[in-house]
Amino acid sequence: MHPAPSVIAFTTLSGLGFGLLFWLGLGYPNVTGWVAFVLFAIAYLMAVGGLLASTFHLGRPERFLKAFSQWRSSWLSREGICAVAGLIVMAIYGAGLVFLGTSWPLLGAIGAVLSLLTVFTTSMIYAQLKTVARWHTRLTPALFLSLSIAGGALLAGQVAMATALLVLAGIIQMVWWLQGDKAFAQSGTNMATATGLGSIGTVRAFEPPHTGNNYLLNEFVYVVGRKHATKLRMISLVLMIGLPVLLLLAPFAHLFALLAVLSHLIGVIISRWLFFAQAEHVVGLYYGKR
Amino acid sequence: MAYQQPDLDTSPKVSDEIRKTTCYMCACRCGINVHMKDGKLAYIEGNRDHPVNKGVLCAKGSAGIMQVNAPSRLRSPLKRVGPRGSGEFEEISWDEALGIATDWLKPIRKNNPEKLAFFTGRDQSQSFTSFWAQNFGTPNYAAHGGFCSVNMAAAGIYTMGGAFWEFGQPDWDHTKLFMLFGVAEDHDSNPIKMGISKIKARGARVIGVNPIRTGYNAVADDWVGITPGTDGLFILALIHELMKAGKIDLDYLARYTNAPVLLNSDPDSPEYGLFLRDDDDKPLVVDRDTGALTAFDKPGVRPDLSGTYRHAGVTHRPVFHMMAERYLDPSYAPEAVADRCGIPAEKIKTIAFELARVAFEEAFELDREWTDFRGETHKTMTGRPVSFHAMRGISAHANGFQTCRALHVLQTLLGTVEAPGGFRFKPPYPKPATAHPKPHCGVSPDSPLDGPHLGFVQGPEDLALKPDGSPARIDKAFTWDNPMSSHGLMHMVISNAHAGDPYKIDTLFMYMANMSWNSSMNTGGVMEMLTDKDDNGDYVIPHIIYSDAYSSEMVAYADLILPDATYLERHDCISLLDRPICEADAAADAIRWPVIEPDRDVRGFQSVLCDLGARLELPGFTNDDGSAKYADYADYIVNHERKPGIGPLAGFRGDGSDVGRGDVNPDQLDRYIENGSFFASHIPEEASYFKPWNMAYQDWAVGMGLFDTPQPYLFQLYVEPMRKFQIAAEGHGERQPPDHLRDQIKSKMDPLPIWYETDQQGNDGYTISALTQRPMAMYHSWGSQNAWLRQLHGHNPLYMPTRLMREKGLSDGDWARVSSPHGEITVPVMEMAALNDNTVWTWNAIGKRKGTWALDKDAPEATKGFLLNHLIHELLPPKGDGLRWANSDPITGQAAWFDLKVKIEKAEDQRESQPVFDSIKSPVAS
Amino acid sequence: MTQLPEQTERKLGLVIDLDTCVGCHACVISCKGWNTENYGAPLSDQDPYGADPSGTFLNRVHSYEVQPEAGPAQLIHFPKSCLHCEDAPCVTVCPTGASYKRVEDGIVLVNESDCIGCGLCAWSCPYGARELDAAAGVMKKCTLCVDRIYNDNLPEEDRIPSCVRTCPAGARHFGDLGDPDSDVSQLVAERGGMDLMPEQGTKPVNKYLPPRPKDTLNDETNILAPLLAPVEQTDGFLGWLDKALEKL
Ligand SMILES: Nc1nc2c(c(=O)[nH]1)N[C@H]1C(S)=C(S)[C@@H](COP(=O)(O)OP(=O)(O)OC[C@H]3O[C@@H](n4cnc5c(=O)[nH]c(N)nc54)[C@H](O)[C@@H]3O)O[C@H]1N2
Ligand SMILES: Nc1nc2c(c(=O)[nH]1)N[C@H]1C(S)=C(S)[C@@H](COP(=O)(O)OP(=O)(O)OC[C@H]3O[C@@H](n4cnc5c(=O)[nH]c(N)nc54)[C@H](O)[C@@H]3O)O[C@H]1N2
Ligand code: SF4
Ligand code: SF4
Ligand code: SF4
Ligand code: SF4
Ligand code: SF4
Ligand SMILES: [Mo]
Secondary structure (H helix, E strand, O other): OOOOHHHHHHHHHHHHHHHHHHHHHHOOOOOOHHHHHHHHHHHHHHHHHHHHHHHOOOOOHHHHHHHHOOOOOOHHHHHHHHHHHHHHHHHHHHHHHHHHOOOOHHHHHHHHHHHHHHHHHHHHHHHOOOOEOOOOOOHHHHHHHHHHHHHHHHHOOOHHHHHHHHHHHHHHHHHHHHHHHHHHHHOOOOHHHHHOOOOOOEEEEOOOOOOOEOHHHHHHOOOOOHHHHHHHHHHHHHHHHHHHHHHHHOOOOHHHHHHHHHHHHHHHHHHHHHHHHOOOEOHHHHOOOO | OOOOOOOOOOOOOOOOEEEEEEOOOOOOOOEEEEEEEOOEEEEEEEOOOOOOOOOOOOHHHHOHHHHHOOOOEOOOOEEEOOOOOOOOEEEOOHHHHHHHHHHHHHHHHHHOHHHEEEEOOOOOOHHHHHHHHHHHOOOOEEOOHHHHOHHHHHHHHHHHOOOOOOOEEEOOOOOOEEEEEOOOOOOOHHHHHHHHHHHHHOOOEEEEEOOEOOHHHHHOOEEEOOOOOOHHHHHHHHHHHHHHOOOOOHHHHHHHEOOOOEEEOOOOOOOOOOEOEOOOOOEEEEEOOOOOEEEOOOOOOOEOOOOOEEEOOEEEEEHHHHHHHHHOOHHHOHHHHHHHHOOOHHHHHHHHHHHHHHHHHOOEEEOOOEEEOOOOEEOOEEEOOEEEEEOHHHHOOOOHHHHHHHHHHHHHHOOOEOOOOOEEEOOOOOOOHHHOOOOOOOOOOOOOOOOOOOOOOOOHHHOOEOOOOOEOOOOOOOEOOEOOOOOOOHHHHHHHHHHOOOOOOOEEEEEOOOOOOOOOOOHHHHHHHHHOEOOOOOEOOOEEEEEOOEOOHHHHHOOEEOOOOOOOOOOEEEOOOOOOOOEOOEEEEEEEOOOOOOOOOOOOHHHHHHHHHHHOOOHHHEOOOOOEOOOOHHHHHHHOOOEOOEOOOOOOEOOOOEOOOOOOOOOHHHHHHHOOOEEEEEOOHHHOOOOOOEHHHHHHHHHHOOOOOOOOOOEOOOOHHHHHHHHHHOOOOOOOOOHHHHHHHHHHOOOOOOOOOOOOOOOOOOOEEEEEEOOOOOOOOHHHHOOOHHHHOOOOOEEEEHHHHHHOOOOOOOEEEEEOOOOEEEEEEEEEOOEOOOEEEEEOOOOOOOOOOOOOOOOHHHHOOOOHHHHOOOEOOOOOOOOOOEOEOOOOOOEOHHHOEEEEEEEOOOOOOEOOOOOOOOOOOO | OOOOOOOOOOOEEEEEEOOOOOOOOHHHHHHHHHHHHOOOOOOOEEOOOOOOOEEOOOOEEEEEEEEOOOOOOEEEEEEEOOOOOOOOHHHHOOOOOOEEEOOOOOOEEEOOOOOOOOOHHHHHOOOOOEEEOOOOOOEEEOOOOHHHHOOOOOOHHHOOOHHHHHOOOOOEEEEEOOOOOOHHHHHHHHHOOEOOOHHHOOOOOOEEEOOOOOOOHHHHHHHHHHHHOOOOOOOHHHHHHHHHHHHO
């Protein structure tokens, strides 16, 4: 799949943003006034920024309101609704903390759940796709959720939780990668089923339908940089999990915390780049590519 | 919640108007419905009523709209201002352009008409352009047939009075076995696809003989991946097997072919190998009933295939004896040819079995009574449901004429030609070689030529030689080098004109041929010849006039450009006088008319010729008072008469109801337009098969104006005129070939089909066959300017068989250096398994010169695309005998494109295919 | 809308005959032409005369080489457009309801005025049947020529998809695959019509007719051999000829 910067930015930023909101909703850290304002601002910048980034991916962004209508079947629609609901609930909750110095724990809990649901629905946009075997697994929501909560904890300054959750997320990430590498082959979809010609013999793509380029090739058959995948996975894992954990284990220092957050962010971006770049859409089979 | 869905107008308006005309995105000439919206072209679909395509349309046809919108269209007459080849032009008015042309041509006509060479490429108006050239008086006229497929056309006409190609088609409704040799696309492109579909739906078998398995060969039930150039051998092995088993149609051979005709069999006689004839010059046969010597066509005669006859001390044997003697020889046995053909002997035999089985065990009768030319009435028509079709795969080799002949002999032995289920001619064919004109080359200053340029020689006396024996034509057609070159040799014109051999010319006038690129061999060399200067600094070819509709590679090499309108903007006539759109069941012709008006300062080329003809005061184009005879081509189409009552169009003559013959009808074009721009006249049922011998057909054809009298004839298994050339080469007769050609003529011009290996001298180390194929969605060079089509084929890899890929260590996308004795190219490669394992190929004419066709100079066509033509030379590699032999068939002069042999090595990755030529300045860049 | 209808009244679709498709691309261009002028936004082209031309097409013809265990490799041309799936994932993923499946005939369409061009439907389609038009920013796909098949402005015989009407090889058939008696259903039954990627669970309506067995002539060598028994050799070919001629 084409690793569109807008989609990478969207999933990374909104994941962290909603992760932070989740913790804030639960009252970790239990802050009010300016401190609350700063934390909420960071969370909203990330969550809303991510959502906005995702609209760059749209052909007709001006019609985005229409996307809320199909919650009965569409994970994308559900995600939009959860996100907006979560943001609204958390805004009220946050306003209480910032301006009134009051905490409405029930509202916070609802906001936290909506934030998690948002991340979950985001992950389901990918996990639902049978066409991308690497994504089509329960581990995908697990991965998104664990990274979101861990990253949120990191941002929220919940050192112990963050350390534990980062390690958990790291493990899920590794399992997801290892499983993902086998997923396409295990999915049962191959040149033979794609063409129905397998009963005659071994199928090989000959001429492509057009020598010219097309949307499908650009969007689904992305092979650039795949050969560096293993290296990138290592780098991602170190930046996303390893380094932040080490920094957290070290005696607390603001600089270390900042570094941990930055390192984690870059690591997640790389992981998300790989998430797309390594994903093989079955349509590639028709072009003799994966 | 109830299921909701948007309201949808499923009945929107389609268009304001439909204008019906004829497609010219290729030479197939399908009928099209052009939908107009707000006065603009909107959509093109096939015309369901049209005899050629019956509603279907190919990719090119549907993309016509993008051709007519293409930025590459020439916009105005152009005068060259920079050096030739630079593409620097100035736009001029038509008056100035026609003035220049007249100034160049008038003195030539007055003094030396042969100094004009007028060659017209992919011309669909040859009866008109040849009429113009004949009026001008130059012997130097031909269209593209010589480099295209003259082997096929000439072999067919000399053998059966018609060829595959545009002259006939399989009986798609009845055939049960269809064998296809060397065809990727053909001129009959939609009809072949419709036909294949028809016979596949019936469960009939298709056998494809082709080194490459794509397109038609991909859908064929059985594939024979033959070694290029060996089809003749394969076919003769089939003949061997069938004759050996007696699985041949003796009745058919006796009645309809010259198999029973008696040949002088005395090697010492000067008439050795000629027919025994009576005083009326009719070939003689022995009548089986009476044993008497009789003219072949005498009513009631039953020609004997077996009996010999002694006359004046000389034994005369029927042709069939000679055939038996030759083809039963073990040297033609499948085992003897298998290795050379690359086909296992078992497979050759199996195919022979299958031919025999279908032809004889699945024979059937059509309940149609008919009477033959000997007056015998047949209650039924016997079907032999085996049909064949072939094209350039067998004809574009230097042994192609004989190979095509072999295939016709095979068809004839099976009795399938013009039999139900077999191969059927399309009017005006069948028409034997003897009913065609002979070539003419009688030049006199200030007057027309003494007759038509092209034709069918019957012996050395018909060659186009000057009194001193030198070639009369610039292309050396109809000379000892290639005596039966019925379509001329367009591919030799530029090199001969450049060499001044046989003489120098003044003006080269060309129409619709991309001669500095894809229609030339030795493309780089041709560019040099076109730009070469003499010691005075003048161009060796002094003047070049060219008519194209688009900014092609050739435009840059002309001094004067006469821009043509596109096919939707002009009148055209697809006439029974040259290559009409007939089907086996109907005579048909068609027109094009301006369904839109040009938005540029361009004119239909034929109208320009009418104008130029008048300016030059050519008799056919000028009234007695000196005024122009035809206002434009439309005027010519309607009012020209070749013979009284016979004009370019056969339909709606006289008061509109006359067919074939009739007075001029001023409303004729309107009637055509109302009728979908075509006219068809159906052949009566009893006349629909066995046409060469069927009196009902002969009478119908006379009525249509195809002939003046019935012309029944025999198929010429043995082509006597070829023997006459051999006799000359053996030293008899007045006209004698030069000594260096005697052996070639003796050995190659065998009157019975033979196979010989094409000249491989100089090819040492070059062992891999390299071929091209036409992509179905592209027409030669024209497709690349089309925004839709160029997305399909924007560049062309060299396809290589798995074996060679492994051997050379190549994988997809790698680059390879491909060289021939003549040149070298470096190109990207791609693996293909369904390919003869010693053959490589690519799509034809996808590669483009930078700066042409209004494409970006980094267009993939110009960077990755390439031509194989750089590797092919019009002459064979030197043999050390001081002569350069032509890379052509020695009989017809057909360009031997597919004899190319190469060697291949892996090359380092390239940015662009090699060679790269300088960019041409675009005459249409705004 | 975004939900699929429980069932559709008919299942209109195409049956594509891989045995006769010659790979000519006629259907590709005819589709491009019709759909540029008709339903929804025109199918645009980017850099049409430039170095990297691309464009929107609703139908593309692939080709595959198949190597059987024995015998020569085969080449199969393979046209592909929307299969109008019964369980169309492209419909259910659509957040706006722009994608829908029609109740009356099962045609899967995009209502372009609702489409935000998110691309998700294309992601969910296993067949590559949807292309986002770069100029219009909306999703394009085969409409089964819904603006032809019921169009009163067209002659009755032309109320079929543009690609079907144009196909010179007769490799494309159109009809109701929900009706077991329809011509297309019969064809599917006779020729063993198949689904592409059945394991994706999309239940495509369009069916593909597999190529007939190829290169079978060799198997018949022994059955056919007696046909070519040589004529009696005793008095040679000419002796045989005389005898054969007697019988005529
Ligand atoms: N390697 C290789 N080379 C080959 C062949 C091959 O098989 N392999 N095939 C050969 C054969 S058979 C042929 S016929 C030739 C064909 O080669 P060409 O005769 O060169 O054919 P085209 O490329 O069709 O181009 C003819 C010219 O006609 C112009 N043209 C198109 N439409 C019009 C029009 O309406 N009016 C005018 N005035 N001009 C127009 C085009 O712009 C183009 O410049 O190629 C030959 N070259
Ligand atoms: N779409 C489209 N249609 C066209 C044209 C076009 O450019 N595009 N051009 C038109 C013109 S001008 C012409 S002349 C016709 C030509 O129509 P075709 O005769 O079909 O010409 P080619 O495409 O050159 O295909 C030649 C075929 O012969 C095969 N071949 C080569 N050598 C041998 C051999 O030794 N034996 C056998 N058995 N096969 C061999 C090649 O593999 C190839 O498949 O097409 C016409 N129709
Ligand atoms: S075959 Fe195609 S390009 Fe040629 S005339 Fe017919 S529709 Fe036009
Ligand atoms: S083929 Fe693709 S676009 Fe068409 S209905 Fe099926 S899933 Fe949807
Ligand atoms: S691209 Fe349009 S049709 Fe497709 S899912 Fe998005 S909104 Fe729906
Ligand atoms: S049915 Fe219509 S829209 Fe669909 S592929 Fe055919 S022509 Fe294109
Ligand atoms: S038009 Fe017909 S034969 Fe040509 S590619 Fe399409 S389906 Fe195949
Ligand atoms: Mo040609």
